[in-house]
Amino acid sequence: MVLLLSAASEGTDQQGRTYLTPAAVTAKYMWTPPIPHAHELVDQLAEADVYLSQDAVAFFMDFCAGHRSLFIRSMEWVQQKQSGDSTRWDLTRAQGEVSQAWDTDNWTETPDDSLMGKLQTVRAIRVNGAFSDPQSIPQQFVDILCEGPTAGMDANLRRKLTLVGFTLPVVPATDRIPEEFTPLDWAKLGTKYGVANYMMASYYRQALAKKRQLTVDVDRSPTSCTDLLLRALPYLLFADVVAIQGDKFGIRSDVSQEELPFEVHYTHAAVRELKRLVGSTNSLESTKKGKVDIYTTLEDGSTFAIEAVMSSRGATSIAKHRDRFESASMTNYAHAQHKCLLIIGKCGDMREIVGKVRDGIEVVGLAPNPSHTGYYVYVKRQGEKVVDFHIPCDGVARGFSWKDEEPFFEISSAQKFKYIEPGSAAPQRPPAVWVCQLGSPGSGGFQPAGNAFPIDPVPQNIAYLKKAIKAEEELTIAASKIDVYSRKDGGWVKSDEESEVDRGKSKADCYGFTIPAGAAGAA
Incomplete structure (x- = not known):
């Protein structure tokens, strides 16, 4: 839940007289009710027959986008799954169980007692009231859902969509714990509004595609490997990346030293999405010409080769992966028109790691949060200079381009609304x-x-x-x-x-x- 609080206000009485708070009162804030720290909840949850480690609790908090009601529903599901078994789930067990229970393309068909079924009963995912029927979803929300945040909404419409729970002002992403009160002038010219959270975006994209044949157009002509990667990242949700394995202790995620999926999991997921969004994309498996993790060929013949490596492998391994692009015998790397080394890990030292890679090709660092609700991206500019930004998993393909002036790059939407069957969207303007x-x-x-x-x-x-x-x-x-x-x-x-x-x-x-x-x- 999020509230927008303003100390400044105005009102009009029945005679038409307007009353204002003093001009000096201007404070506006976004209030996000804090969720207790994970370590504070471990014992409390155990008393309610929910057994999770501290890391697992933190994972569920992040997975539920910091939303209390979603977190409570997810704990109900864990309690149901454990059925009195007091064996505490650690992080990999929690990730494995959630990954197995998740199906992004099946929101509308999932059973009521499933994880997705329980979560979608919350208004944070599926709004109630006048817009509860997919036939009544307003076109302006559909546009944001398909094309990303916008600053171009009418003030009255913006207020309606925000009050019903569809949209919120976009605030800069951070890997730090968010403040309870964030100063924010939501009416300021240029303030962008986007879908309230990533789960809501996922639900309505699937529900409207099924109920009203919603479709989008994606720009299929990226100009660099970074530009290409940003087409796929907004679609790489947790369950699309995390692989699971079973043992005598239950279902678990298959993770690296950094408690993240391995590079092959990311590249396979990216290949699947890029094949759908852009076109011919595969991995190349020739031992002589080079085993390229992601290889895309556009209709005009342009080729993109992306090699992935986990940052935990260290500088020597990263350098070896970088050198493959200059090996005369590895033509799959050397002959590609666009070349990129993709380093995957946690935020930590990612900027420094990316900056130290030798120039000559694109170098991109990728740091997902544990629940893969978004990705911090680090792109080498020149020398050891690195730019960074955040890409949310909101199902809106992005584009990347360099600029001559600060911040020296631009992130844009590479996706447009294409078609939706007419609905009974309310409110509608009268004929006169x-x-x-x-x-x-x-x-x-x-x-x-x-x-x-x-x-x-x-x-x-x-x-x-x-x-x-x-x-x-x-x-x-x-x-x-x-x-x-x-x-x-x-x-x-x-x-x-x-x-x-x-x-x-x-x-x-x-x-x-x-x-x-x-x-x-x-x-």
Whole structure:
């Protein structure tokens, strides 16, 4: 759960008077209720017949995107799986059980008592109310779901999507424990809003694809190996990467020294996604020409060779993998037009490790968090200079390009909305909007001063409605001098210029407007 808190506010009474908090009061925060530290929960969970190690508890917290309700549902599932067995799950056991229980492409068919079935009962994944039916999902949310965060939403619509739980302001990702209160001006020009969390994005992409045939277009022409990798990373969720194995102690994840999957798990997952998103992608297995982990050939003949290595193997092994690109006999490496060494590990020293690799090819460091809800990416620029950024697993393919000015790179969406079957998305703008002029406010507030009339087509927002009123009434004043009001609780409330025109379908629910005294047409 996240709350947006503002000490600054404004309100309008029934007479149309506006009241503001002092101009000096401007503080705005995003509040994320803290989840207790993992070590504090181990014993408490055991008392509820949930037996997890500290690392396993931390894994579930991260896996549930720090959301309390999702974490509680996941603990219910663990309790159900353990069925009174007090053997404590360590990290690899927890990862293995979750990986086996997960199927990203099967949200809508999963049993109610499964992990995914329990999680999707929470509003953090599947919203309730007016938008609970996939047929009623608004197009603006679909656009964000397919194309990534945007700063271009109408203020009124942005508020609606945020209140219902679809979207949240995007804050910079960090590998540190987040602050409970984060200073954030969510109304600031340029503030981007994205899908509230990665699980919600995964659920609605699958649900809308099944129920309304949602499809997207992905740019299939990457210009570098880094650009190519960023097509796949947002799709590499936990269960798509983690391999599992069974032994007498149960199901476990197959992990490296760093408690991460091995490079082959990452490269196989990337090959699967790139084949779907971009085209011809495989691993090459020639012992003489070179065993390339990821090899992509575009329609124009461009070739991309990516070699992966775990950072835990040390500098000597990393250097050997780097040298394969310059071996005359290993033509699969040497003849590729785009070459990249991919180093996988934890954040820690990743910047330094990437910076020390010899120049001449692309060098990319990849540091997933334990639950693979996102990836920290480190890209060698020149010398030992390295740029870094975060890519969330939100199902939106990204693009990467270098720039001449700071921060010297740009991350963009490489994916666009393509098609969705029409639904009954609400709210919809009416075919015409009704307005009427209001007289001067008396003791009972504003009263209509004339007959209501329709305006067609419906303006995009209140600012354009003012222009339409001026034209319809042939007023001589500037449109900015007109004030527009909507009905609320028996009175009239002033409407913001950026607000969407979403009412006025009938004369009884019409917008009201006032013009300065003495102006032509003033009541």
